[in-house]
Amino acid sequence: MNYPQWVIEGIGGPWVIGLIAISHVFISQFAVGGGFFLPITEYIARKNGNMEMLEYVHKHTRFFTILTSVVGAMFGVGIWFAIGLVNPDATAFLIRNFVLAWTIEWVWFFLEIASLVVYYYGWKTLSPRTHQIVGWVYLFTAVMTLFTINGILTFMLTPGDWVENRNLWSAWFNPTFWPSFTIRLLVCLGLAGLYGLITASRMPKEGGLRTQMLRYSAMWFIPTFVGMLFAMGWYFFALPEEVRTMLYSGVSGFARGNLAVLTRVSMLTILFTCTMGMMIYFGAYANPDEFKGGKIAFLMLSALFVTGAGEWTREVLRKPYVIRYVMYSNGVLAANAKTLEDSEQTFLDNIKWRRTGESDGEAMFRAQCRSCHTMDGYRPLREFLAGRDENSINSLLKIMRPGDKNPYQNIMPPVMGTDTELASLAHYLAEEAAKADAPHH
């Protein structure tokens, strides 16, 4: 724990990051999908001399530009604020180790936004050929932003050879890079079609263009529908064995205390991908006249849910690390943990930031528990510790020390510290738990 940390009761820090990140991904993957959708649709319209279709693309560009470059970018900045405040150690680690990658990402991002602005404002002023070229530039830069960020995100789950050689390219092209990139590209294409449906559904029913564009947009979901299960399978087998085991843990039973919920959420991701494919076929493609209002809202809600479920699964699969094998989810470096355990140093002597006047127990709590747990909200400690006294909590903490005997080793970071430090943490937790019990007695 090297920095002060933003403590959020209720939904907890991880969910604040999660909600902002899911919103960002939902829009930014549409931005990449739009990179395909806009220039390809423009190309088809120009090739066939279909001026109405061209007008549709123009209209869609406006909606697209506002949503991706304003709302999407706002959420993007929001992620940086949230991760920097909730998990400063992990953020600092990623910045330090990926300076070049982040620089590349921001260059692509700048070019992406610039080409999108030129594409939007150039509809009336640029020649058709130049406008089309700008569209292809937008497609290339948008895909490259995904290519770059995908390297960093997948590194956090499967750092691969980087753990040994500390080579940037080993980190970037880690074992899950390509399957994850394929999944995200498929999601981008699907989202492009979904958002295309929104614009198309708002067109007048007369003339047949509405039906034509609804069916055209619906077709964009086909690669996602067909390819996603294969891509997911590829991703699954690229995961380390112990991570795959986590995904099986909920096949029989839903007991608390393991990661059974991962199985359940993964199943929902697969189901929603299938049902969305059918909803698009039954709704937009086969029954375009009745495709409006509520149906679109539920389709977009399903897409948002599946985006959230997918991102959440990826995050939780990293447990108990935030960067697998490198840094635990509470910001403690795995290497430091090993040194600490071997040298029998105290934990608190190694943390660089403490609140003035706080007890050792509270400092231990803030440094090792707070980044994942709240007292009463998300992953509530008061509920988990209910019925335990100080001695019992102390025994539990001792069980959770590093080592193979720790039953929680695949779910939570190990608890570190000397016997005295663990006792002070147990004392603090017992006092906090008792505060909640008081009104009931």
Next chain:
Amino acid sequence: MNVKEWLNRFLEERLPVKEMKDLSAHKLVPEHKQAVWYYFGGISLFFFIILVFTGMVLLFQYQPGLESSHASVLRIVTKVDFGWLIRSVHSWAANLMLVAVFIHMFSVYFMKAYQKPRELTWFTGLGLLGLGLGFGFTGYCLVWDDMAFFATKIGIDIVEGIPGGSYVAHILRGGPDMGGLTIQRMFALHVVIIPWIFIGLLSAHLFFLQIHGNKIPEEIEKSGQYHKIPFFPNFLLSDLYVWLIMLNLLAVLAALFPWHLGAEADALAPAPKGVKPEWYFMAMFQLLKLMPSQVAGISGELFGNMVFGVAGLFWALVPVWNPATASGRRAKLATYVGLFGIVWLIGFTIWGYMAHPV
């Protein structure tokens, strides 16, 4: 001849395909601002289909019996691969079906779709609601956990309070006390007797719907602000779309909020804290709780049951006392009765949960 042509010819030579095509081409469904309510009948049917399917799968593992009921459900939710999912889907679908059926009933009521010539559709629909509640009551008991045991006991005790109810209660329990025979009888009711009656009544209900079609509310019919869309394929495709939404909803609930299983029932143990019936009986339960011990010389519980009987009969017979008009005094009375029914049902259900927290 390609496969499609061959298949068409094969079917045409053996089945009345042309007549069926003509029938479907002529079947129209009204589309207007209140048309969303038409979907709730189909939603109820969808959940029923899910219940039949998951119920059959559960039958492969569930063993009725005093020693085996709870143990087999425990095995289903902890040992059998995806057993927890099937059981959770079954339980959630049962509750969602009843929610959909209640919404369907009230929407039919307020659209005055019970009036001539649709009285039989209304009566069969009410019968299906009753059987749906019977499904819930009998199914809840089968897990034989502490809450289910005492909630069933309360339910049967209420039945016992009705004149002649002691015979029914005796038959349901299989004796003076709840035990192995109670499970056996609830099981028979749940998987054989009620389903057979339900399917017969459902067929009649759908047949009457097919004959009379969907009712257009009178004010919309007068205003002319509606059009008709073909049932096949437009409405059917929309129906399938809504079913997919419901499937997603059901999957989210079943996966993220798996259905709870309590400790095994112990008839000699005191009732657990917060014991109460399922939500669909809560309003009735709460009203009975409020009854004084004696009303007009008879027991409060009996009086409460008589009130339910009269009110239920009054509700069921709405096509008789408001047979034709959508406006006028009787129609207004019907609307007020409907509003009172909703307020009572929701209000007393919430009150019941607040009065009996877990």
